[in-house]
Amino acid sequence: MRATLKSIEKCWEKSDQDIFIAAVILNPLYKASPFSSSVEFMTAAGVWELCSRLWMRFYKEEAPIQLYRELVSYLSNQDRYEKLPDHIWRETALAASENKSVDPMSIYIAMTNLVNPLPTPLECLARHLLTVSANSASCERLFSAFGLILTQLRS
Structure with a gap:
């Protein structure tokens, strides 16, 4: 168990923590709920500094x-x-009825002003952050597939 935690902490130290933290906060499904209230940046001023x-x-x-x-x-x-x-609630119910997961951007889209559809600064930042992949598994799969295709024999 300690080895697993140590491995996770080592990966976390290497990651771009600001991006992942902000992506969680700007995901309307989670906001600040995954974080402890004792975390010092969990104030409006702290989130502002981060963003x-x-x-x-x-x-x-x-x-x-x-x-x-x-x-x-x-x-x-x-x-x-x-x-x-x-x-x-509506987006969650719709996603459940379609047997899909909720797309956090659909919540931002549902709140878009129909008269002035230009994205607000928060929406721009959320779009930027919510497109970040939380892991590299998909990239690693591509490299693995590429390794199977590009061999000495095929070259």
């Missing part, structure tokens, strides 16, 4: 202040995100 660092990395510019306002609303289910639990 603003990622915004700078992805877009090479300072994060817009609108992102901060949206994050606060999103984390507290206020303003635009007041109906978020309803959207989550």
Whole structure:
């Protein structure tokens, strides 16, 4: 058991932790629920710092202040995100009826303003983060398949 935990911690240290943490927080199905309340970054200010660092990395510019306002609303289910639990319930029920898993982006899409469909800064960041694969298994499968195809005999 200790060897497994040590291996997981070693992999976690190598990973891009900010991206994975932000992807969990911006997934409306989870938000902050997987994290302990004692984790120091689990405040609106901490999430803002995390997201603003990622915004700078992805877009090479300072994060817009609108992102901060949206994050606060999103984390507290206020303003635009007041109906978020309803959207989550509907999307979960729809996915269950189709025997599929819930796509977190479908929840953001359901909340898109029909009059002004341009994505908000939070939606832009969520789209960027929620497309990240949480593991490298698919890449490793491709390399394995490629290794079976590209052999000395076939070359």
